[in-house]
């Protein structure tokens with residue numbers, strides 16, 4: 001038996017179904033029949049978690065569901081040969097909180113296919129602070145570097161690499177990882193006055209007001225960026241594509257500003273720009289492991305601490321409301337045992 005945030009769908013006669021979100025006890029017998037049982041220590045509140053915990057549609061695909069796309073804890077029991085009781089593990093995405101019970105729970109039973117080991121030098125709390133956001137930022141950096149190997153663009157010393165949604169979880173970690181790799185980083189935010197110096201502390205060398213990127217411009221604009229990591233989508237992504245230099249790569253992972261893409265093919269066919277999609281949920285284990293190794297070895301963990309607030313399990317919903325209201329910078333970790 002352990003506490004968990006359970007999401008249920010309630011059918012309505014003449015209207016769309018509604019959702020309930022309840023922190024309640026879930027017996028072990030109700031957990032899925034998977035090979036690895038984990039005593040969860042920490043989870044986190046990502047953008048997707050914020051949607052789920054506030055009862056929004058679009059993430060959970062089967063009911064009842066346990067919320068939480070991230071999970072960090074200790075293996076309690078395992079019938080899988082790769083994992084033994086006492087191992088510290090992390091699981092990000094892989095359908096958690098969508099089609100598989102997630103990590104905002106004291107106990108979880110998970111499949112082993114996407115589990116990664118938490119290295120000794122990383123505490124469980126810090127592993128959750130990295131979470132989907134940090135692991136996705138690392139996937140984006142790998143995509144950028146992979147693109148640059150092919151084209152020769154995105155070299156340290158070249159035009160800056162732009163990070164959009166810079167004040168968010170993905171954006172903040174992306175800035176720190178890019179700066180650690182020697183890139184000149186430009187950070188785009190809607191909170192220039194509030195976060196400008198903080199984003200510089202993470203490693204950004206220039207700050208761009210996001211309003212500059214949210215207006216439609218010419219299909220090919222002045223080349224300002226050697227590449228970009230975009231968690232905003234919409235007009236912002238279209239504008240960024242029009243401003244990337246010849247051969248540059250844009251890693252697109254999010255839709256904080258909208259799911260549409262009002263762009264033209266011009267950046268692709270006249271500047272050889274690559275749009276690299278990043279999906280952390282379905283990433284195969286080898287790519288997951290590469291991103292996890294990168295973020296746990298390259299990220300300054302003291303810097304990560306300064307970006308992280310930890311809340312007890314009972315406060316996860318109010319944290320989610322703050323995320324959707326745009327009032328959060330960085331990462332929110334949930335201590336599920338508190």
Ligand code: NDP
Nearest residue numbers: 047165166167168169170189190231254255256257279280
């Ligand atoms: P956060 O809520 O932490 O950050 C999102 C940031 O986007 C905000 O801090 C804000 O930055 C900016 N933003 C918010 N609304 C708008 C808007 N209307 N227009 C422009 N910018 C806006 O979210 P995460 O960092 O956790 O996630 C970011 C995005 O990436 C989300 O869409 C999420 O779903 C997606 N994502 C995708 C993954 C994948 O596998 N593809 C994995 C993880 C996340 P600022 O205040 O600095 O402007």
